[in-house]
Amino acid sequence: MSVIWPIFSDFILLRILVNIRKIGNSHKGGTMVIRLIIFGGLLVLFVLWESFFPRRQQGTLLKNRICNLSLSLINSLIVFILPINIAVLAMNAGNRGFLYSLSLPFPVHLILSLLLLDMVIYFQHLMFHSVPLLWQLHKVHHADRTLNATSAVRFHPVEIFISLGIKVSAVLLIGVPASGVILFEIILNGCSLFNHSCIQIPLGADRVLRFFLVTPDMHRIHHSVRLRETNRNFGFCLTWWDFIFGTYRQNPVQDQKSFLLGLSGYTNGEDRSILKSLLMPFDGKAKSYSIKGMGKQGA
Numbered sequence: 182m183s184v185i186w187p188i189f190s191d192f193i194l195l196r197i198l199v200n201i202r203k204i205g206n207s208h209k210g211g212t213m214v215i216r217l218i219i220f221g222g223l224l225v226l227f228v229l230w231e232s233f234f235p236r237r238q239q240g241t242l243l244k245n246r247i248c249n250l251s252l253s254l255i256n257s258l259i260v261f262i263l264p265i266n267i268a269v270l271a272m273n274a275g276n277r278g279f280l281y282s283l284s285l286p287f288p289v290h291l292i293l294s295l296l297l298l299d300m301v302i303y304f305q306h307l308m309f310h311s312v313p314l315l316w317q318l319h320k321v322h323h324a325d326r327t328l329n330a331t332s333a334v335r336f337h338p339v340e341i342f343i344s345l346g347i348k349v350s351a352v353l354l355i356g357v358p359a360s361g362v363i364l365f366e367i368i369l370n371g372c373s374l375f376n377h378s379c380i381q382i383p384l385g386a387d388r389v390l391r392f393f394l395v396t397p398d399m400h401r402i403h404h405s406v407r408l409r410e411t412n413r414n415f416g417f418c419l420t421w422w423d424f425i426f427g428t429y430r431q432n433p434v435q436d437q438k439s440f441l442l443g444l445s446g447y448t449n450g451e452d453r454s455i456l457k458s459l460l461m462p463f464d465g466k467a468k469s470y471s472i473k474g475m476g477k478q479g480a
């Protein structure tokens with residue numbers, strides 16, 4: 182598996198870079214097909230990896246995976262139906278936005294775009310834990326008690342809709358080029374699949390990767406049932422934002438292989454039912470899990 186991964190990722194990246202201009206100019210369907218192929222390839226890779234080399238005992242995941250992928254399908258259809266294509270919006274913005282005003286060389290402009298977008302996603306995630314109403318949406322993602330690759334796409338449709346609005350605003354304000362939008366979406370999806378999967382990675386490699394990349398052991402802490410662990414490690418791609426803004430946690434209180442995942446109060450198959458997942462934001466439960474609740478409860 183470790184041999185296949187670099188070859189696979191290089192091949193995908195090469196194809197993206199060669200076709201980047203074409204992708205940016207293509208219609209929405211074409212862009213989505215390419216993203217879907219990359220997403221599908223990575224999903225199969227991580228599902229195989231966590232099946233053959235799991236970090237934790239997983240049990241039966243079929244119903245959970247079907248539920249998570251069904252939510253993803255609903256979200257993808259909504260995004261596809263909406264008349265919004267962020268890459269096309271970026272292309273039609275007429276070189277406006279903060280980074281364009283600096284007249285930087287294109288590679289520097291592109292890299293800064295990716296960095297700033299990743300920082301925005303960090304703050305967006307922090308916001309979904311801080312604002313009680315938004316937490317009621319985001320808790321659907323946290324109700325998964327068997328964290329695995331498909332958990333990466335387990336989000337309530339309303340959260341996806343709000344996230345889309347934030348991304349559009351960020352792209353236009355920062356001045357992200359169309360190629361940056363597409364690259365970022367692919368990197369974000371890839372990182373999210375990676376850090377939600379239950380894959381075994383050598384501990385030394387995990388330590389080195391954590392200098393810049395959110396690893397599965399790091400993100401798993403964010404999915405702990407313990408309040409003070411849930412409100413840590415908000416990053417999705419780079420670890421730097423958690424380091425800089427003081428939200429990094431290296432280890433869970435209990436062992437990585439056995440600590441409890443999910444939310445207390447949601448042990449009734451919510452992570453295996455599409456209907457229960459869609460209705461979760463309206464039950465008003467698990468309010469204390471938002472960052473506001475941290476002052477009221479102990480670790």
Ligand SMILES: [Zn+2]
Nearest residue numbers: 306310319403
């Ligand atoms: Zn979260």
Ligand SMILES: [Zn+2]
Nearest residue numbers: 322377400404
């Ligand atoms: Zn997560």
